[in-house]
Amino acid sequence: MKGASGTEQRIREAAFRALAEHGYADLTIVDIGDELGQNPSLIYHYFDSKDELLLSMLDVFVDLFVTGVDEEPVHDPEAELRQVVAQLLHPDPVRVQQVMESPPTDIETAMSRVFVELWGHAIWDDDFRAETTALEERVREAITAILRTGIERGEFRPVDPKLTADHLFFLLMQATHTRATTNWETATDRVEEIVDDIIDDIARDD
Amino acid sequence: MKGASGTEQRIREAAFRALAEHGYADLTIVDIGDELGQNPSLIYHYFDSKDELLLSMLDVFVDLFVTGVDEEPVHDPEAELRQVVAQLLHPDPVRVQQVMESPPTDIETAMSRVFVELWGHAIWDDDFRAETTALEERVREAITAILRTGIERGEFRPVDPKLTADHLFFLLMQATHTRATTNWETATDRVEEIVDDIIDDIARDD
């Protein structure tokens, strides 16, 4: 794998789009080459194998999914909590553009499909599973930190921050999962409704 | 596809076990034949194609996953609600035996893997997606019915039964998903903790 060539990142992004379009079981090197607009064999100048490319492509997903979630100190807990929710459910096209050169047209669909496909692959591949586990922890900890700050400042009720973070986290992940895997069109809305209620409840002033 | 031959069902079950062992992307007709203990060509006497078999195999999963959840009239809402939770998270070996001739050794792992693989496939296959959607609705309605009965009888607080059912449902599905796809060993326990709190809250006598 070579160094800082832009091509390498372009290949990763092409793999991301191809995965969102074909799924793991059906994804071929030719599909990725098509998406890349170049000869498939070029891929092997930058990656040793299809597996290595796909593992490396996880980075693209991670960047899209959690960049910004856990980077800043917490200023306004409730606003930030709601923003994390929004970010996980509805990727901001502007931020996506900063991370990805040529994002897919429908980024929400692409993200949820890729999420399901990558997590599904993690069942069988230890390297992948290490990444999925780490990514989930990162998100849960980010939410925990926001909750903790809110509680310390008295803006949130004194709930168990880790437990509540996990609770929210489970709901958000499942929203993404159901969106990709069923015809229940309003599932995401439903999750948002539930999550909003929970946040309202935590943040309520009583 | 021929009639209700025992062989046909044995093939479906073999496909289920093979899927739990290899995953969708890696599943071959030979794998299924191995699991069946017979020549792979035999499968084509009963099913027109691999795809048809796998679609048909969804029935095995449905039987395992929801049989019993929605069949009886509701007697004791809280007990039955807790039992639905238990059933979705921890398949009862006795009941599994009634539905499946040769279940896999570790049925919890098998169930959660197959769940993720089948739902993942539903992204790409409309027939599958119709089934996943219907199955989810069936579970959500079963929970809704229990909640509604409990509320009518005054045993539960007057929550929105559909909303709460969806809430519980999302958590239960995500437990299965996280169990299969990450190294977070105690995720299922965590969901049970959260779900128990919710049920306690609904059923609380105040």
Added chain:
Amino acid sequence: MKGASGTEQRIREAAFRALAEHGYADLTIVDIGDELGQNPSLIYHYFDSKDELLLSMLDVFVDLFVTGVDEEPVHDPEAELRQVVAQLLHPDPVRVQQVMESPPTDIETAMSRVFVELWGHAIWDDDFRAETTALEERVREAITAILRTGIERGEFRPVDPKLTADHLFFLLMQATHTRATTNWETATDRVEEIVDDIIDDIARDD
């Protein structure tokens, strides 16, 4: 690799002919399939890989090269010595037919080419080298046994049987090598001349 199917042997023979026609560096599975008159993928029902097939094909060469050389007790040392020489340099079509179903048209050319190609491959492959080493020893020992018997019976002069056997063996091998690898058309005749002189010398009655 399956058992006693005739197809397996037919594949080995096809590989032999294809090797004689294309050489090791240029030998493809498609070439072997062509020679076999069947689809190349059939080969993989009988052999795990091209390498495994080619190793197994060594047996065909061994059968052709040394069968009969070392099987019988020695009756007439000089005649048998001359016959071994003849066999190694000029395979008898009748005997070839017994060992091989469809031998190549020009068996002498084929044998010497295959010899050079297989021995060349033995440089890089330990399994092959074990076979070439064993085969050479078998031939040298067969010649040694004939010489020893002739000496014991007083029909040969009391030469060192092992040394003389090696001497004859080196010349015979090189005849095959030079025949395949140069334009020196009469090299084999030249070796026969030299070998005949040596045998005359050993068997001379003085």
Added chain:
Amino acid sequence: MKGASGTEQRIREAAFRALAEHGYADLTIVDIGDELGQNPSLIYHYFDSKDELLLSMLDVFVDLFVTGVDEEPVHDPEAELRQVVAQLLHPDPVRVQQVMESPPTDIETAMSRVFVELWGHAIWDDDFRAETTALEERVREAITAILRTGIERGEFRPVDPKLTADHLFFLLMQATHTRATTNWETATDRVEEIVDDIIDDIARDD
């Protein structure tokens, strides 16, 4: 192909070493580039194709193998005969250094491997076969010349010089061949023993 640039010769030598390390069937342009310590594309500035380079590389082998064998008038036939034998079986490191800038560490192994690989390729390539034929003739004639001089001067018995030269030549070639292609470690010693006996016999004073 450009002129007599030093780089051109360095490429030929790199090809020689790469051939000794990988074998013909496995030799890639990248291997040669690695051995050269430079970018493989550079090779195409000096040679039109891999085939052309390898044909040109034969010169390196010829230089190593026969330089000195046939250049001088004969002074001491027996000594010179023994020296030709020694040179063909055990390349002198000093002389190798004069012909090759960076010879491989184990020159004997390299020489015998390259010999087998090149001669093997000569089966399939007329240009190569012309070279192998010419080289062999040159060696045989050099030996013949020495023998003839020895006989004329009465230092050797009046054997047929061409026949004896071929005899010695066959043995020497086969020593190289067996050394590279089998595990018979002492084959070269064995050939030397036989060849020494022959020379002793020719040179004997009776």
Added chain:
DNA sequence: CATGAATGAGGATTCATTCAT
């Protein structure tokens, strides 16, 4: 001179599926 990106043809291997028995 020298590099490295890029191409395209070819090769080994896998696998769903068919068919004769």
Added chain:
DNA sequence: CATGAATGAATCCTCATTCAT
């Protein structure tokens, strides 16, 4: 019912070669 031989399409990957810089 059941087997196993056989096919052919598809897939991953390699590698000689070209070209822009």
